Amino acid sequence: MTVWADLVGQDRVVEVLRRAVAGDAHAMTHAWLITGPPGSGRSNAARAFAAALQCERGGCGECSACRTSLSGAHPDVTLVRTEQLSIGVDEVRDLVRRAAMSPTLGRYQVIVVEDADRVTERGADALLKSIEEPAARTVWLLCAPTPDDVVVTIRSRCRRVELATPSAAAVAELLVRRDGVPADLAAFAARVAQGHIGRARMLARNEAVRARRAELLQLPGRLTSLSACLSAAAGLVEAAAAEASGTTGELDAREKAELSEALGFGTKGARPRNAQAALRDLEEQQKARAKRLQRDALDRVLTELTTYYRDVLLIQTGVAAELINADLRAEIETMARRDPPEATLRRIDAILACREALEGNVAPLLAMESLLVSVATGR
Numbered sequence: 001m002t003v004w005a006d007l008v009g010q011d012r013v014v015e016v017l018r019r020a021v022a023g024d025a026h027a028m029t030h031a032w033l034i035t036g037p038p039g040s041g042r043s044n045a046a047r048a049f050a051a052a053l054q055c056e057r058g059g060c061g062e063c064s065a066c067r068t069s070l071s072g073a074h075p076d077v078t079l080v081r082t083e084q085l086s087i088g089v090d091e092v093r094d095l096v097r098r099a100a101m102s103p104t105l106g107r108y109q110v111i112v113v114e115d116a117d118r119v120t121e122r123g124a125d126a127l128l129k130s131i132e133e134p135a136a137r138t139v140w141l142l143c144a145p146t147p148d149d150v151v152v153t154i155r156s157r158c159r160r161v162e163l164a165t166p167s168a169a170a171v172a173e174l175l176v177r178r179d180g181v182p183a184d185l186a187a188f189a190a191r192v193a194q195g196h197i198g199r200a201r202m203l204a205r206n207e208a209v210r211a212r213r214a215e216l217l218q219l220p221g222r223l224t225s226l227s228a229c230l231s232a233a234a235g236l237v238e239a240a241a242a243e244a245s246g247t248t249g250e251l252d253a254r255e256k257a258e259l260s261e262a263l264g265f266g267t268k269g270a271r272p273r274n275a276q277a278a279l280r281d282l283e284e285q286q287k288a289r290a291k292r293l294q295r296d297a298l299d300r301v302l303t304e305l306t307t308y309y310r311d312v313l314l315i316q317t318g319v320a321a322e323l324i325n326a327d328l329r330a331e332i333e334t335m336a337r338r339d340p341p342e343a344t345l346r347r348i349d350a351i352l353a354c355r356e357a358l359e360g361n362v363a364p365l366l367a368m369e370s371l372l373v374s375v376a377t378g379r
Helices: 011-022 042-054 064-071 089-099 121-132 168-179 183-193 197-205 207-216 226-263 275-317 326-338 341-359 364-377
Strands: 031-035 077-080 109-113 138-144 159-162
Touching: 011 042, 011 159, 031 042, 042 064, 042 077, 042 109, 042 138, 077 089, 089 109, 089 121, 121 138, 168 183, 168 197, 183 197, 197 207, 207 275, 226 275, 226 364, 275 326, 275 341, 275 364, 341 364
Parallel strands: 031 138, 031 159, 077 109, 109 138
Antiparallel strands: none
16 A cells, blocks of 8 residues: 555645646655645655655655655654744754765655744744755755745745645545545545544544533533533533643653653752753643643644534525434534524624634633633624
8 A cells, every 4th residue: 555545535636736746847856835624634644755755766655765764764754733822043054954965774854843833933944955955865845734825935835735625435435445434424524524533533533522422512402591502612621621631640740750860850969951941841832832732622623613603604594405413403403593694694704803812822721711601692
């Protein structure tokens, strides 16, 4: 099975990348910008491309170069995936130094930045010089949701590759083939995930995730008073914080223990002068990581609520289209009879405004309280 097998619904993109790997005239370049909606497979496309560039057979998926490139173990493939809110200038400078090196085993020195939209302004300045004056065998692969998420000076020097949202049928087929998910469950997960491959996989493989989603979609019917809205908002924020803490708790403790041991804490003798500062920096990075994970969890809540009111609007307007939440048709039809379509549109606008507020670092509890009050009243 080749490295391209998991890029579902991206035949045009795969053909472009195959030609570049094959060395067709004018097909290869030193910097690529891979864009696409969340869950479309940007990171998978970049990793597959990196593996194919190192493979002697153009991405067979079976040789050592392919396997190590995909796993991040290849010495000439650097995979950058930040768990912070941004990628700073110091980290970018480390990547630039890495990019200036010649490949040791492979054909290219490949740098994959999975969250290029999180590079800071100073980091972008450092990255620009390396892209403007690339080393002979270096390839930059930058991933971002849209071209506009990357500063114009960088995106103008990259070849763009735009991924599409894969169809529900294509995602379901992948879940059945790769993960062994039963066909009916795969179809359900693909439909409600709206082409987001990672989300579909979580829904298909984790019953607890499906239960949390089902409980969340009961929320609109329970917002009958101001106290209910405030209580529900607090519950959502606490659940998101708990999810983030559960994900990072063991990792935080391990990182702190390893750094403390490296700095000499718990041993006799003098410690480095900057030991306490290093621990504080680590704690700040861990807080930023937890904040991002909490924001991601709340963003999933907003996505599910958007699908719910999208279905309500379909019923209200009589549009002949498949409901995303077809398993909740009865509840959705009841909600559709309660208010006019204009109220549903205002609720969707409130969800979008909440997402913008969270991105602008508004306190999550305040943002969610405002959202649920707006959802309850339709104003």
